[in-house]
Amino acid sequence: MTTTTTPDSILKAAGAARPAAAPRPTARILRRQAVPYLFVLPALVLLAVFKLYPIGSSFLMSLYENVNGTQKFVGAGNYTRAMDDPLLWTALKNTAIILVVQVPVMLALAVGIAVALNSTLLRGRAFFRLGFFLPTVTGLVAYGIIFAVLLNTQYGLVNWLLGLVGIGEVPWLTDPLWARISLGLALTWHYTGYNAVIFLARLQSLPAELYDAAAVDGASAWQSFRHVTLPGLRPALLLTTVLSTIGTLQLFDEPYVLTGGGPDNATLTIGVYLYQNAFKYFDFGYASAVAYILTVLIGILGIVQFRLLGEKS
Amino acid sequence: MDASPLNQPPPDDPPQGGLDRRRLLALGGSLLAAGAATSLLGACSVTGATKAGSLGDPDRAAITVWSWQGPAAAMKALVPAFEAQHPGIDVTVQDIGNPAIWDKITTAMAAGGQGLADVLHIGVDYLPAYTEKFPDGLADLGPLGADRYRDAFADGMWQTVTRKGKVNALPWEANSAGFYYRADLFEAAGVDGEALVTWDDAIDAGKKIKKKTGVHLLGIDKPASQPDAANFFQMLLQLQGTFYFDAEGRITLGSPEAVTAMTLIKEMNDAGLVSDLAGGWTALENSIKSGTAAVLPWPTWFGSIIEGLVPKESGKWKVRLPPAVKPGGTTAATVNSTHLAVAGSSMHQAAAWAFVEYVLTRPASQEAIYRTEGIAPALLQAYEAPVFHEPSKFFSGQHKGEIFLNALKARSPAVNYSADYARALKTVDDAQTQVLLKGADPARALHNAADQLARQTGRELAS
Numbered sequence: 018m019t020t021t022t023t024p025d026s027i028l029k030a031a032g033a034a035r036p037a038a039a040p041r042p043t044a045r046i047l048r049r050q051a052v053p054y055l056f057v058l059p060a061l062v063l064l065a066v067f068k069l070y071p072i073g074s075s076f077l078m079s080l081y082e083n084v085n086g087t088q089k090f091v092g093a094g095n096y097t098r099a100m101d102d103p104l105l106w107t108a109l110k111n112t113a114i115i116l117v118v119q120v121p122v123m124l125a126l127a128v129g130i131a132v133a134l135n136s137t138l139l140r141g142r143a144f145f146r147l148g149f150f151l152p153t154v155t156g157l158v159a160y161g162i163i164f165a166v167l168l169n170t171q172y173g174l175v176n177w178l179l180g181l182v183g184i185g186e187v188p189w190l191t192d193p194l195w196a197r198i199s200l201g202l203a204l205t206w207h208y209t210g211y212n213a214v215i216f217l218a219r220l221q222s223l224p225a226e227l228y229d230a231a232a233v234d235g236a237s238a239w240q241s242f243r244h245v246t247l248p249g250l251r252p253a254l255l256l257t258t259v260l261s262t263i264g265t266l267q268l269f270d271e272p273y274v275l276t277g278g279g280p281d282n283a284t285l286t287i288g289v290y291l292y293q294n295a296f297k298y299f300d301f302g303y304a305s306a307v308a309y310i311l312t313v314l315i316g317i318l319g320i321v322q323f324r325l326l327g328e329k330s
Numbered sequence: 331m332d333a334s335p336l337n338q339p340p341p342d343d344p345p346q347g348g349l350d351r352r353r354l355l356a357l358g359g360s361l362l363a364a365g366a367a368t369s370l371l372g373a374c375s376v377t378g379a380t381k382a383g384s385l386g387d388p389d390r391a392a393i394t395v396w397s398w399q400g401p402a403a404a405m406k407a408l409v410p411a412f413e414a415q416h417p418g419i420d421v422t423v424q425d426i427g428n429p430a431i432w433d434k435i436t437t438a439m440a441a442g443g444q445g446l447a448d449v450l451h452i453g454v455d456y457l458p459a460y461t462e463k464f465p466d467g468l469a470d471l472g473p474l475g476a477d478r479y480r481d482a483f484a485d486g487m488w489q490t491v492t493r494k495g496k497v498n499a500l501p502w503e504a505n506s507a508g509f510y511y512r513a514d515l516f517e518a519a520g521v522d523g524e525a526l527v528t529w530d531d532a533i534d535a536g537k538k539i540k541k542k543t544g545v546h547l548l549g550i551d552k553p554a555s556q557p558d559a560a561n562f563f564q565m566l567l568q569l570q571g572t573f574y575f576d577a578e579g580r581i582t583l584g585s586p587e588a589v590t591a592m593t594l595i596k597e598m599n600d601a602g603l604v605s606d607l608a609g610g611w612t613a614l615e616n617s618i619k620s621g622t623a624a625v626l627p628w629p630t631w632f633g634s635i636i637e638g639l640v641p642k643e644s645g646k647w648k649v650r651l652p653p654a655v656k657p658g659g660t661t662a663a664t665v666n667s668t669h670l671a672v673a674g675s676s677m678h679q680a681a682a683w684a685f686v687e688y689v690l691t692r693p694a695s696q697e698a699i700y701r702t703e704g705i706a707p708a709l710l711q712a713y714e715a716p717v718f719h720e721p722s723k724f725f726s727g728q729h730k731g732e733i734f735l736n737a738l739k740a741r742s743p744a745v746n747y748s749a750d751y752a753r754a755l756k757t758v759d760d761a762q763t764q765v766l767l768k769g770a771d772p773a774r775a776l777h778n779a780a781d782q783l784a785r786q787t788g789r790e791l792a793s
Contacts, residue, residue: 086465103782169609172616191553191608192767280553281763296436297752299463 079305088302095306105307107282108290111197112266115286119201120261127209127257131216132246146217149210157207161274164203165190168275193283196276200284203271208264212257219253220246255326259319266315287311381443381675383469390418391681396435397451398428400631401502401668404699405689412688419681429557432456439464443675448682452499454490454667455751461498462749469672471497474683479691483708484664484738491669499669500690504708505629506651506737507565507663510636513648513726515543515624526653529566529594532625536603539624547603548625549617550595552766554759556610557752561665562627563762566591568663568745569655574754575746580792583758583780584773590655592765592772599766615639627652629665630734634704637724644724651737662740667708706734750787757783 079095081088099105133139134146152160167174168189176186189199223246231241269288272278278285278293287307295304397405402425409421424447426434431451438446439460450468452460460467476497480488487501516523519542521535536547551559567573570587582588598604605622607613617623618639626632633649651661670690672682689695696712699705707713718731748754761779764770784791 083463086463101785104786170606171609171613188608191555191606196553276553277555279555279759279763280767281760293756296433297756298750299436299440299459301440 075305075308078302079309081302083299083302091302095303096310098303099306099310104282104285104290105287105310108285108287111282111284112268112286114197115201115204115265115268116262119204120258120265122201123205123209124212124254124257124261126205127212128216128250130209130213131220132242134213134217135220146214149213151210152207153211153214155207157270158274160207161203161271164199164206164271165275168199190276191280193280196280196284200272200275203275204268207271208261212261215253215257216250219250223249251326255322258326259322262318262322263315266311266318382466383443383674383676383679385474385680386676386678387418388680388684389416391678392420392422393449393676393678393682393685394447395421395423395449395451395685396426396431396447397423398426398431400634400703401451401699401705402426404703404705407702408689408695408698412685415688416681416684419684421685435460439467443467443673446673446675448673448676448678449685450671450673451502452669452671454669454745455747455755457490457499457669457671458493458747459749459751461493461496464674466674468498469674469676469679469682471500471672471683471686474672474680475687476500476683482691482711484710485741486664486744487667487708489744490667499671500686501708502668502670502690503631503705504667504738505631505665505706506734506742507569507661507665508627508629508632508649508734509652510626510628510633510647510649510725512545512621512624512643512646514646515539515545518542523648524650528653528657528659529655532653533594533598533601533603536598536624537601540601540603543624545621546605546623547598548627549605549607549614549623550599550762550766551607551610551613552599552604552763553606553608554763555608555613557755557759559607560755560758560762563591563595563758565627565629565652565663565665566594566655568665568742569652569660571660571743573745573747574751574758575748575789576792577744577746578792579746579748580790581754581780581783581787582792583754583761583783584777584791587655588776589773592762592776594655595762596765596772604766630706631704633722633725633730637704641724645726647725649722649725649728649730649733651733660740660742662737662742664738664742664745700731706731706738708738710738750783750789753786754783 080090080092082091082094083089130149134142134149139145168176170176170186170188170191173189175189179185179187188195190196227245227249228241231245236244267288268286269292272284272286272289273292276284278289288311291304291307291311294300294307395402395405402423406423409423412421413419435446435450435452435456438444443466472495479500483501484504487504491497491499491501511523513523516535516539519535519539521538523535526532526535532547539545539547548562550562554560564573567588570590572582572585572587574581574583576582595604605617607617618626618636621640626636628635636647637644652663654661670686672679672686676682689699690707690709693709693712693715696707696709697715697717700707700712700715701717712718713731713735718735719729720731721727722730757779761770761775764775765772780791783789
């Protein structure tokens with residue numbers, strides 16, 4: 018690893034700061050200026066090796082196609098093929114459904130939970146905060162498998178419990194519509210607490226004077242939520258919306274573990290489709306092109322959201 | 331894959347001013363996160379250049395073998411005898427699991443053979459894709475001495491393992507389509523299982539069995555939770571001498587034979603004869619243990635699985651070749667085979683070949699494997715061993731080994747899996763799900779599947 022050389026250079030740079038070892042003032046200033054760069058160097062090298070290089074290399078790959086084992090340059094061929102690929106459009110549609118249905122529901126829930134957790138009326142707040150945040154630290158695949166077991170049509174706990182109250186078997190993962198609902202439920206369970214914590218942090222920084230002023234003006238609880246809390250949450254709303262959008266567009270683990278993208282592609286996401294193309298069909302060029310399309314989409318959506326939700330002041 | 335918002339920068343509380351710069355930074359961060367999606371792929375360099383291996387010392391080497399479950403156990407059992415014969419060779423057999431082994435081989439091949447084992451166990455569904463997409467991924471076994479076994483294996487096997495004169499692997503197991511059934515349930519419904527001539531007869535029998543015993547005729551993974559959900563459909567195609575591709579590699583998913591096969595499946599499903607095996611292997615095991623289906627239309631290797639799962643039902647089961655699709659049609663089809671290959675990047679190809687040769691070309695090895703794991707060999711000479719001709723207690727005294735041997739000896743048309751088999755299988759799975767869960771018209775679902783496959787692969791549709 019190239020980074021192992023860095024501690025030496027840092028030591029040398031640190032040694033240069035000793036008065037006895039200082040030869041010329043200009044060299045000393047130069048070295049001193051180099052220190053911060055040396056400190057960020059390890060991170061930069063790692064970023065370059067593990068992020069920038071693959072990002073560049075996969076762009077090159079997206080311009081090639083494997084024909085009988087040899088790489089053939091096809092230019093934009095993989096990209097034009099993507100435009101005409103019904104499965105990619107299905108994946109985009111599924112992602113859009115999650116974005117429009119699951120993300121707003123999850124964020125609304127998170128705001129509600131954050132407000133409740135912030136309330137002075139609530140006892141045992143630490144317990145509830147921990148409870149809501151815990152799902153977030155559960156491993157993605159682990160919780161996916163647990164949900165798959167719970168939601169199994171014939172042997173799952175959920176259907177067994179429903180059976181006790183007289184509700185028949187629900188095809189949680191085996192019916193296209195129910196599979197989408199199950200995926201949404203799993204995502205909401207996993208990420209609501211995380212977003213609630215972001216909102217909570219923001220709520221705690223809202224000055225109490227604003228609420229006092231609202232009370233003096235005779236605002237009801239709803240009015241002070243509507244006119245004090247929500248505007249105050251705006252930066253946090255922007256952050257969580259953008260993060261959730263990126264997370265949704267890159268969604269892979271949950272559908273991969275729960276449904277494999279099925280049934281009949283009802284839960285196929287761009288991430289799963291990309292994976293299938295690369296590692297099931299050995300179509301690395303096309304998969305790279307899909308990855309780049311995904312990147313552009315995330316960029317565009319990010320900019321749009323910043324424009325729409327950004328501070329208007 | 332960094333899909334989780336957890337991997338994003340921690341949310342600190344943005345101060346009132348200076349939001350623009352923060353926003354810019356955050357946006358930059360989000361773009362970087364997006365880039366993370368692409369970096370997954372870039373991590374493997376797919377330049378097609380495979381690290382060149384070498385023959386190595388044929389008598390001194392440490393070699394690794396990748397396989398899965400039963401076959402891995404069978405090879406492990408052969409290692410001591412092999413090492414006694416080749417004292418300088420040290421063999422490690424690793425059970426990678428199936429389907430995990432395909433991802434592992436694929437990524438290693440894409441990385442130019444880095445980290446690949448010396449000996450690889452590869453199924454017929456993956457072999458053509460590996461040899462086509464990674465032409466140097468597997469060593470040519472011809473110069474190592476494989477050519478002398480050209481006629482040692484069942485009909486059609488040699489074509490499967492060779493491509494343009496290169497011997498990519500040696501055949502191991504050859505599985506013929508089978509029809510395992512609960513003779514006691516058939517009897518209770520007054521049906522003679524041995525007398526079924528066509529699948530239409532089987533459907534009639536299924537209706538009687540369902541009425542008398544409440545048990546389904548067979549099970550299918552209807553939402554296709556696993557890629558092999560189309561196994562039964564694929565077998566019905568092979569019983570008609572067709573497949574997803576013809577010999578020239580054109581797509582035949584919309585053929586009349588395919589429509590016939592899917593229509594049969596729809597007919598069974600509409601009559602309530604098909605239980606749902608959603609959930610893959612575990613669901614299948616559970617279904618066998620709880621006896622939800624009277625017929626298991628699975629190939630040769632499946633017999634020992636049934637014996638292992640429900641040993642108490644010994645004597646209640648029977649086995650035969652599947653009924654034909656049309657009267658007078660064939661009942662013999664080699665539905666899959668597996669093979670041992672030597673990695674092109676292996677530094678011990680000679681020693682690896684010695685192990686492959688020991689496992690696959692010695693009748694005694696294959697006899698031992700059949701005895702413990704029930705894996706039927708492609709090596710014809712192995713069938714001279716008495717174990718293949720003994721009556722099976724579990725299968726009501728039938729000569730199970732001979733039943734499948736007869737199928738193996740019948741001429742079975744060569745099947746072109748092509749490099750696009752995985753993609754074809756996925757579109758077939760989807761079409762079957764549309765038919766079984768959404769009531770789609772078989773012909774229409776298959777034609778759509780054929781069109782989609784043609785667009786994805788650039789292959790022509792067979793007229």
